[in-house]
Amino acid sequence: MTTIKSIERIWIELPLKPTPWQNMVREIPHWRLFEICKVTLDNGVVGVGETMPYYTWGEVTDEAVQRAEGKDPAIIMWDDTLGAGLQMALFDAVGKSLETPAWALMGKRVRDRCHVGWWAIDMPAEDWISECAEAIENGYTTFKTKARPWFCLENQLEKLCATLPPYFKLDLDFNDFGLDPAQIRPLCKQLEKYEMVAIWESPIRQTDTAGNRELRNHLSIPIAQHVGRPAFETQIRQDICDGFVLEGGVDTAKSYGRMAAEFNKPFWLQWVGSNLGAMYCLHLQAVLSHARWPAIHCNHMFADQFVKEPWVVQNGMAEVIDRPGIGATVDWDIIEKYRIDPMEKPYPHPGLLIRTDFPSGESYHFTHTQQMWDRWWAGELPSFIKGVHTVIVKDDGTEQWQQLRSEAAAQTTYPVPEI
Numbered sequence: 001m002t003t004i005k006s007i008e009r010i011w012i013e014l015p016l017k018p019t020p021w022q023n024m025v026r027e028i029p030h031w032r033l034f035e036i037c038k039v040t041l042d043n044g045v046v047g048v049g050e051t052m053p054y055y056t057w058g059e060v061t062d063e064a065v066q067r068a069e070g071k072d073p074a075i076i077m078w079d080d081t082l083g084a085g086l087q088m089a090l091f092d093a094v095g096k097s098l099e100t101p102a103w104a105l106m107g108k109r110v111r112d113r114c115h116v117g118w119w120a121i122d123m124p125a126e127d128w129i130s131e132c133a134e135a136i137e138n139g140y141t142t143f144k145t146k147a148r149p150w151f152c153l154e155n156q157l158e159k160l161c162a163t164l165p166p167y168f169k170l171d172l173d174f175n176d177f178g179l180d181p182a183q184i185r186p187l188c189k190q191l192e193k194y195e196m197v198a199i200w201e202s203p204i205r206q207t208d209t210a211g212n213r214e215l216r217n218h219l220s221i222p223i224a225q226h227v228g229r230p231a232f233e234t235q236i237r238q239d240i241c242d243g244f245v246l247e248g249g250v251d252t253a254k255s256y257g258r259m260a261a262e263f264n265k266p267f268w269l270q271w272v273g274s275n276l277g278a279m280y281c282l283h284l285q286a287v288l289s290h291a292r293w294p295a296i297h298c299n300h301m302f303a304d305q306f307v308k309e310p311w312v313v314q315n316g317m318a319e320v321i322d323r324p325g326i327g328a329t330v331d332w333d334i335i336e337k338y339r340i341d342p343m344e345k346p347y348p349h350p351g352l353l354i355r356t357d358f359p360s361g362e363s364y365h366f367t368h369t370q371q372m373w374d375r376w377w378a379g380e381l382p383s384f385i386k387g388v389h390t391v392i393v394k395d396d397g398t399e400q401w402q403q404l405r406s407e408a409a410a411q412t413t414y415p416v417p418e419i
Contacts, residue, residue, distance in 0.1 A: 001072055002045075002097055007065045007086065008038040011053075012306070012338040014274060019130055020301040023123045026392065027369035029348045030054035031298075034274065036306075036335055037085035039093050041073060047093025048330050050276050051085030054347050057248045058083040073097075077105075080249025087249055088280050088326070095325035102280065102326055106250060107287035113317040114285040115142075116278075117171065117268070117294030119301075122146035124389075125159040132164060135300075141316030142198070142294045144171040149376050149383040150356045150390040154191065161194045170194075171224070171294075173201035177376060179383065180204055181211045181218075187384050188219050199224050199293070201245065206230065212240035224293070227256050227267065236263050243293060245270050250284060257288040268293035275299045275307040279321060279328050286320045306334040352392055353405045359387035365408040 012034050016024065024031060030052070037049040037060055051060050060083035068076055068086060076082065077090035095102045103109050118135035120128065122145065132143050147153050153172075160170075178184025184203050191197060201224040204211050209230065216223055222242035225235060235241055244260055244267035246253050253269065260267050269291055271281040278297035285291040299311060308329040312318065321327030354366040364381065366372050375381050382388075395401055 002074070003042050004039060004069055004071055004073055004090075005042045006040045007069060007089075008040075009060065009065070009085075010036040010038065010335060011340050011342040012036060012335055013340050014306070014338055015303040016301050017303050019123075019127050020120065022392075023127060024121050024301075025350050026352065026354055027121065028055070029350055031272070031301075033340075033348075035060065035085055035342070037089045039068075039073070039086070039089040041093055041097060043097060045093050045096045047073075047089040047091070047096065047325060048276065048328070049085035049088025049090075049092060049280070050273050051083060052273060053342075055272060056084040058087075060084070060086045078251050080251050082249075084249070088277070091250070091280070091283075092325035092328075099324045101283065101320070101322050101324060103283035103286040103320060106284055107254065109286045109320070110289050111286055112320050114282050114320060115268075115292065115294040115316060116140070116282075116313055116318045117142040117144050117296055117316075119144045119296050119298045120146075122148040122151055124151070125156040128156060128160045129163050132160065132168070136165065136168065138300065139313035139315065141167060142169045142171065144173060144201075144294070144296055147172040147174045147177065148390075149177050149381070149385075150372055150388060152386055152388050153187070153384060154386055157191060157194050157197070161196050164196055166196070168196055169198040170196050171199040171201060172197060174203045176202050176205045177383065178204040179377075179379060180208070181214045183383060185215060185218055188215070188221070192220055197221055199243075202226065206240075209234060209238045209240050213238055216240060216242070224268075227260070232256065232259060236265075241265075243267050246291075247271065253284055254288070257290060261288075261290045264290070266290050266292040269295040272296065272298045274302055275305045275309070275311045276326065276328050276330070278311060278318075279307065279309070280326045282318055282320045283326065304334060304338070306331050306338075351395070351405070353395070353401060353408065354390060355393050356381075356388065356390045358382065358385060365393075365404050366411070367405060367409045371408070371411055 035051045039047040064082045073090045074094050091102045118140040120131045206225050206229045224243050225241040227244040246267045247270045278299040357363050
């Protein structure tokens with residue numbers, strides 16, 4: 001019996017490319033932080049996984065490490081409570097030990113090439129345009145992004161769609177910001193004129209079953225929801241969406257994947273991370289019949305990678321690697337290059353001042369996008385107004401800037417945002 005000899009956890013700070021970073025710093029600066037999980041078995045095999053401690057579906061805890069050490073990795077690798085990076089490392093290690101790819105441990109392969117999509121956060125239209133140009137250059141055919149009430153969505157789409165080839169598709173995630181059908185239905189109907197729009201994700205609160213059912217009856221573009229909110233049975237019985245967003249551990253994803261298949265509902269897997277996480281996700285996509293919508297990996301955002309194999313996308317699809325385990329060759333020199341002390345790198349709070357300008361002439365200041373979420377979700381500010389725009393106000397060293405930021409910071413405290 002092979003057992004787990006040791007588990008090492010290494011924190012790194014992986015830099016983002018300039019355009020993603022200048023926009024993501026408003027809301028999710030913590031996406032640069034990774035915990036690498038290195039599992040060594042008593043047969044000498046090493047498996048590697050990754051966790052984004054302030055985002056991933058499951059953090060690796062000290063308790064999980066203690067629980068796993070000395071155990072047979074093949075027996076415990078299906079335990080989602082071990083956390084993202086540790087579970088990934090176990091599938092990698094067991095696959096290498098058995099000289100079989102990770103997908104063969106997960107189930108029966110139904111495809112050897114998987115749909116993948118480019119992702120970006122809400123941005124000015126010019127940045128969306130540059131992101132999509134890079135996506136197309138790298139073989140992608142879909143772009144998932146955020147529809148936010150602090151940008152003029154109609155203006156953004158008009159500018160963006162004018163630059164795109166007709167085959168390229170857009171998925172717009174509202175994160176519930178539509179609030180109610182009466183508010184969001186006219187906007188969605190108006191934006192249906194852009195034929196490239198393929199999916200609305202969570203246009204209103206997912207728990208509003210009556211509202212979502214009404215939207216489905218009036219909109220021609222499919223609606224996607226995060227699975228299980230409300231309960232999966234409610235989502236199916238009330239027929240409130242066309243497909244799903246799946247995340248979580250392998251056991252959870254396979255369970256929901258089977259149920260989605262029973263009702264012929266497509267879904268995409270959402271596994272955010274580096275090329276390592278993306279390659280791992282492909283193995284899971286390969287065994288889930290209804291993983292037909294492009295998965296969201298976000299690996300393209302990083303300025304560097306610690307996996308030696310290139311990430312290749314052709315016609316919107318990536319090939320599943322058939323080498324043992326995940327199939328990735330880890331560059332430990334790169335990991336050492338970006339290694340940090342986790343005790344010196346808590347959740348980052350950049351010293352920002354954000355301003356949203358309305359066409360009426362009113363302006364509002366914030367220090368973090370979570371404050372914006374709080375106010376718009378509460379209905380305290382106008383939503384999806386034509387001409388609204390948001391910028392980061394650079395620190396010019398003046399007392400006025402400091403005063404504005406102090407006033408904005410006093411509005412509320414914010415937790416780590418849920419994206």
